[in-house]
Amino acid sequence: MNGLEFEKFIAELFSKMGYESEITKASGDQGMDVIASKNGNKIGIQAKCYSSSVGNKAVQEAVAGKNHYRLDKAIVVTNNFFTDAAQQLAQSNSIILWDRNILKEKISQIFNS
Secondary structure, three states: OOHHHHHHHHHHHHHHOOOEEEEOOOOOOOOOOEEEEEOOEEEEEEEEOOOOOEOHHHHHHHHHHHHHOOOOEEEEEEOOOEOHHHHHHHHHOOOEEEOHHHHHHHHHHHHOO
């Protein structure tokens, strides 16, 4: 799965979770790949399909995107794991991290129920 396919999959996952989701434009997305809305709450999702751990840059992009789009929450989702530094930065900026294990759990809940 390439990056764009991963973004589309994440948008579909959030749609199945009851959100209205849209993929932002491919370049110049201001730090968010998917915007999901439900019950007046807007969530920005930064999707990272990586072969190695996700670092601070993804969290920084999520912080910027959350402010730019005036979102209620921001999530970085990856098929991998996060570095310790990324986890610390996410915690201090209220960014939610979904690593490989959380993503697998969500997929199982949504697609296997």
